Amino acid sequence: MSKLNPGDMSTFNMQHGYSEALVRGYKSGFLKDQDYHHLCQCETLDGFRFYRLSIVDVKLNLQETDYGNFLADESSPLLPNAVQKHAMQKLADQWNFMRAQATQPLAQFMDFTTYEFMIDNIILIIKYSLNGQTITAAELEKECNPLGKIPTHIVNAISSFDNSPKGYSDLFHIILVELPVGKYFCAYLNEQSRKGVLYVRPSLSFHAGRSASEASSGRRLANASPARRDAAVPRGFLSMDADAGRTKADTLAIHLILSSFNTAYNEPQMRPIRKALLPAFGFLYPEGLEALSEATDVESLGRVLDKYWVYRRIFDVAIQNEQMSVDDAFYLNEVRLLESAFDSQFHFACFYSYCHLKLQEIRNLVWICECIVQKQRAKIDKYIPIFNPNAPWRQGKLGI
16 A cells, blocks of 8 residues: 555545545445345335235335335336336435535545446447437436436437547547546547447447446546645555456456457457457456457466466356356455445545445346346345345355
8 A cells, every 4th residue: 555645544534524424324224134135025016015914015115225215206117227217316316415525636536436427328328329219318318327427418419420430530529528538538439530430339338348447446546646646636545446446447357358258259350359448457457468368268268367366266166156157256256345445444435335336236126126027036136235244255155
């Protein structure tokens, strides 16, 4: 860990104590094991059906949690995507409130955390445009993640850009330049203006994921010169979040390589393109990513991870466990690291972690709701518990 400047820890609460108290207060609102148990017993998403003298309704059960009556205005029948939409909006409202109370450099750090979602929203809008789908700006905004909100006039401009080499150039120089994430698209869109539009479809989301992992982890601040870094974020405050960011980048790289094995990207002539999509960041960077880019199957990927014992143990556990995929195992490890951010104080990692853990909780809710709607109750407990003493990694199921 970098050496802290005099006064960093002693003055942290003066500058950021209220904001940290807010995020730790919100942390107490995560669904408990008992809440999940009650939700898994539900038979409908809304309505008034009873089972064993207890209400078996997701909507009413959630009213007893921190979510409260966030579904009060939603009419029947209640669908999983409606639960997701309202839960995401509740998270965005909490995040915006904390951001409004934050002072620099925490405010800038919180902005970095939301850049990932703004990038995803831009990708979504561009994809709608490339697919020729007719959709209004208002409908597009509803589809976007509220954590990465984009002004309406920019949504209109992105959705109507010209699908041509010049259009990609104009997309950055005229439209995206107004957004704080525009610079992450600069080199990529310039490349598309030279290559044409055929290359964009298979690679756009991968490139966005790489930029997002670098942006949200605070990489620019962590790699700045000492003088600029001291002025922005005191050294040492980013160390825990940097670990989570590097792990996320590694997880993204491993997932990308795994996903490419049965595609054209695994062909020798396409591997340079696949390699270019890997994050230039993480514990695997650069030697591990160089070797990873040459992997052609699951066995060769495992050999690459031999030098990284934590990843290798997780990989081995996933291979031997029929109930857990490799992707699931690495994601569990990421959640484990995010939870650890709340084990100490005087840093900003808990804000980043809260955001991403809450997103996982929302995915848990959607999973349970989908299982209820589709009557797949045998799979309803396949969610990832948050701050749960019975979590898989606390039971040694990750091998670390």
